[in-house]
Amino acid sequence: DAGVIQSPRHEVTEMGQEVTLRCKPISGHDYLFWYRQTMMRGLELLIYFNNNVPIDDSGMPEDRFSAKMPNASFSTLKIQPSEPRDSAVYFCASSTRENTEAFFGQGTRLTVV
Amino acid sequence: QKEVEQDPGPLSVPEGAIVSLNCTYSNSAFQYFMWYRQYSRKGPELLMYTYSSGNKEDGRFTAQVDKSSKYISLFIRDSQPSDSATYLCAMSATNYGQNFVFGPGTRLSVLP
Secondary structure, three states: OOOOEEEOOEEEEOOOOOEEEEEEOOOOOOEEEEEEEEOOOEEEEEEEEEOOEEEEOOOOOOOOEEEEEEEOOEEEEEEOOOOHHHOEEEEEEEEOOOOOOOEEOOOEEEEEO | OOOEEEOOOOEEEEOOOOEEEEEEEOOOOOOEEEEEEEOOOOOOEEEEEEEOOEEEEEOOEEEEEEOOOOEEEEEEOOOOHHHOEEEEEEEEOOOOHHHOEEOOOEEEEEEO
16 A cells, blocks of 8 residues: 555645645545644644544634545545645545554645745 | 643754653543654654653664653753754654644754
């Protein structure tokens, strides 16, 4: 298995633009997580899905952020409109109920100018 | 007070040194304790996993948990330049991943 795959690896966008981050979890994993990492706040859980259903989105900073998981092999995190303070590295991770380990993707480095 | 606290470093040590990395936490419900290693511009990867109190050893790495003190440690023996990374502790009350709480990470540099 190729692991968790995220795209794009880097994104530079202007303030006010819509940004969509993509994630393909490991096949067979039924949990998917979106995290944001910054120097100031560390690694923060934004939202997680179980069997494609959003379970806890309490970490989503505000309504500008939304996440979907239309099927077991694909998820998106959308920011609309983007702001400079959204600049961070966004990680997607997946795991199974039987395994505590979360497998992380390489991350998407987002810069909003 | 943050739920999980960790000295951010950076911590610089010479090659071969013993490294001690630590986290403290406030939630007594945490039972599953993990250490993740994150290389620059990469995602975190699981290094050690421990349940409840006690020690666990894996090669040059030893994880210790003291639930009574709400304190966990990761020891690295004979540290190598390849150990240079950020080390994140993570904790969970359940044995599956959705309740992970991560520490802010300690940046470690092992100098040749």
